[in-house]
Amino acid sequence: MTGGNWLIDVRRPGADRRLDVRIADGVVAQIVDHDEVDHDGVRYDAGGRWLVPGLYDGHAHLTQYAIQQSRIDLSTATSAAHAVDLVAAAAATAPQAGGSDSDEPLIGARFRDGLWPEPLHKDLLDRRFGRRPVIMISADLHCGWANSAGIALLGHPGHPTGVLKEEVWFEALMRLPQPSEQRTDALVEEVVGSAVRRGLVGLRDFEFADNLTVWERRQHFGRTPIRVDCAVLAPELSDATTRGLTSGQQLPGSDGLLTLGPVKVFVDGSLNTRTALCHDRYPGTDGHGETVLDHEALSEIMRQAQRRKLIMAVHAIGDLANTIALDCFERTGAGGSIEHAQLVADDDLGRYAVLGVTASMQPWHAIDDWQVADRYWAGRTGRAFPFAALVDAGAMIEFGSDAPVAPLDPWRAIAAAVDRESIIGHPWHPEQQLSVADALRFSTRGRGIVRAGQPADLVLLDADPYTLAAPELITVGVHATAVAGHWLHGPSALVDCLP
Incomplete structure (x- = not known):
C-alpha cells in the first residue's frame, strides 16, 4: 500500500476487532484488519485504543466563552445577595483595580436567578459598590444586571431597575469593555486548545460578530486549526x-476549515430569564414569555435566506416558540435547524422529521436547568429536553454546548444525554435518555463510527465509551485528536511523525 500514513491497532467502540487505518490527503483512505497488509509510510501503534470520529460542537459563542473565563464567577450564587458578596470578595482580592470610587468596572458572569428568593435590582448593587460600575451577565446570556453606574456605562442611564433582557440586553452587551483583539484571540486559542485536548475538532460559532472575518484572521495567525462553521446574525x-457564499461552502484560502454557516434568528428568550415563549403561562403571572419574531417576520427572514441559498438556525426554547418556528419552516420550505428545542409540544415532535428540520440541542442544559424547569414548566417536563422522544419521532439531532452557557466539552453533552441521574443525584425523566452510541453520533455530525471516506477528523480514546457510565464519560482519557489528518493533540511520536 502506498500513500498516506497508518494508524495501527485501533478498535471501534463496542467491538474487539483490531483494525489498521490509512490516512491520506486529510481523509480516512482505508480500514483493514490489523496486520492484514504491509504498511508503507509512517506508522503509529495505537495499542488497541478506541477510535471515534472527531467531536463537534453544534452551538457555541466562542468569544464570549473565552472572555468569560476571566470574569467573576457567579455560578455558585444562591441569591442576589450572595452574588453581590461574590463580586465584593473578588474585588477585595484585586486592590489594584481601585475601591468604590474606581472607574474600573467589575464584571461578573454565569448567575442563574430562576430560583433566587428575591428579584434583581440595581439598589442592592448601589448600596454595596457606590459609584463603581458593576455589571453581571446571566449564565444564559439573555439578561444583565447592573448598578446605576454600570447601567449608565451600558447606555441606559436612569434605568429604573438596572435589569436588561433580550434584545435590549444584547445591544447593551456590545458596550461592555472588551479585551484587545490580540488578547481576545489569545484567549480563544487557549479555550480551543483545551477543547481539542478533549477531542473537539470543530464547532459552529454563533458569536455576535462578522464570524467569517474573525475566524479568517485567527486562522491566518495559526491560532485555531479546527473546523468552524461561521453563522451570520439575520440583522x-x-x-x-x-x-x-452559500451555507456549507468553504471560505477560499481556509484549507477547507472555515465554512459559511446558517442565518441565526431568535423567536423567544430563555427559561432562566423566564422569556422562553410557551403555550402556558408562567406560574403566578399572566406572561407566556417574549415573542421576538412572529410568524410573518420569521417567514420573511427565511425567504430572504432562501434567495441567498442559506439555511436557518432558529433559536426557540419554549414550546410555543418551537411551534412558530416549525410553522414557518413548513410555510416557506426553508431548511435548517431549531436551536435548543428545550420544550416541545407533543404534536410538534413528529414535525421535525417531516420537515427535515434538525433539532440542535445542548444536553448539559438539562443538568443546569431541571429544577428551574420543574418550577416554571410544572406538569410539562416530560416533554422538556426531549432527546429520546425526538429520536423516536425520526428527527435529526445535533448536540452542542451553547458555551459559555455550558463548558466547551462534548463529553459533558454526551454524558448528560446518556444518564442524568448519576450527575444530578436522582432520576429526572430517564425516559428521555439515550444510548452512548446515539449520543456519540449526535456529537460527531451524524458519523458515530469511523468509516473509510470520511474526513480524517479523529479521536483516540483510552477506554471504550460504550462501556462507560456518565461520570466516566466526562473524564474519559483522550489520547489524541486529529483534524483533517493533522494531529493537534497527542504524544510527540504521533504529533511530530504523522503530519
Whole structure:
C-alpha cells in the first residue's frame, strides 16, 4: 500500500476487532484488519485504543466563552445577595483595580436567578459598590444586571431597575469593555486548545460578530486549526458578511476549515430569564414569555435566506416558540435547524422529521436547568429536553454546548444525554435518555463510527465509551485528536511523525 500514513491497532467502540487505518490527503483512505497488509509510510501503534470520529460542537459563542473565563464567577450564587458578596470578595482580592470610587468596572458572569428568593435590582448593587460600575451577565446570556453606574456605562442611564433582557440586553452587551483583539484571540486559542485536548475538532460559532472575518484572521495567525462553521446574525445579513457564499461552502484560502454557516434568528428568550415563549403561562403571572419574531417576520427572514441559498438556525426554547418556528419552516420550505428545542409540544415532535428540520440541542442544559424547569414548566417536563422522544419521532439531532452557557466539552453533552441521574443525584425523566452510541453520533455530525471516506477528523480514546457510565464519560482519557489528518493533540511520536 502506498500513500498516506497508518494508524495501527485501533478498535471501534463496542467491538474487539483490531483494525489498521490509512490516512491520506486529510481523509480516512482505508480500514483493514490489523496486520492484514504491509504498511508503507509512517506508522503509529495505537495499542488497541478506541477510535471515534472527531467531536463537534453544534452551538457555541466562542468569544464570549473565552472572555468569560476571566470574569467573576457567579455560578455558585444562591441569591442576589450572595452574588453581590461574590463580586465584593473578588474585588477585595484585586486592590489594584481601585475601591468604590474606581472607574474600573467589575464584571461578573454565569448567575442563574430562576430560583433566587428575591428579584434583581440595581439598589442592592448601589448600596454595596457606590459609584463603581458593576455589571453581571446571566449564565444564559439573555439578561444583565447592573448598578446605576454600570447601567449608565451600558447606555441606559436612569434605568429604573438596572435589569436588561433580550434584545435590549444584547445591544447593551456590545458596550461592555472588551479585551484587545490580540488578547481576545489569545484567549480563544487557549479555550480551543483545551477543547481539542478533549477531542473537539470543530464547532459552529454563533458569536455576535462578522464570524467569517474573525475566524479568517485567527486562522491566518495559526491560532485555531479546527473546523468552524461561521453563522451570520439575520440583522447583519449582507454580501459583505456572507462573501457571496452559500451555507456549507468553504471560505477560499481556509484549507477547507472555515465554512459559511446558517442565518441565526431568535423567536423567544430563555427559561432562566423566564422569556422562553410557551403555550402556558408562567406560574403566578399572566406572561407566556417574549415573542421576538412572529410568524410573518420569521417567514420573511427565511425567504430572504432562501434567495441567498442559506439555511436557518432558529433559536426557540419554549414550546410555543418551537411551534412558530416549525410553522414557518413548513410555510416557506426553508431548511435548517431549531436551536435548543428545550420544550416541545407533543404534536410538534413528529414535525421535525417531516420537515427535515434538525433539532440542535445542548444536553448539559438539562443538568443546569431541571429544577428551574420543574418550577416554571410544572406538569410539562416530560416533554422538556426531549432527546429520546425526538429520536423516536425520526428527527435529526445535533448536540452542542451553547458555551459559555455550558463548558466547551462534548463529553459533558454526551454524558448528560446518556444518564442524568448519576450527575444530578436522582432520576429526572430517564425516559428521555439515550444510548452512548446515539449520543456519540449526535456529537460527531451524524458519523458515530469511523468509516473509510470520511474526513480524517479523529479521536483516540483510552477506554471504550460504550462501556462507560456518565461520570466516566466526562473524564474519559483522550489520547489524541486529529483534524483533517493533522494531529493537534497527542504524544510527540504521533504529533511530530504523522503530519
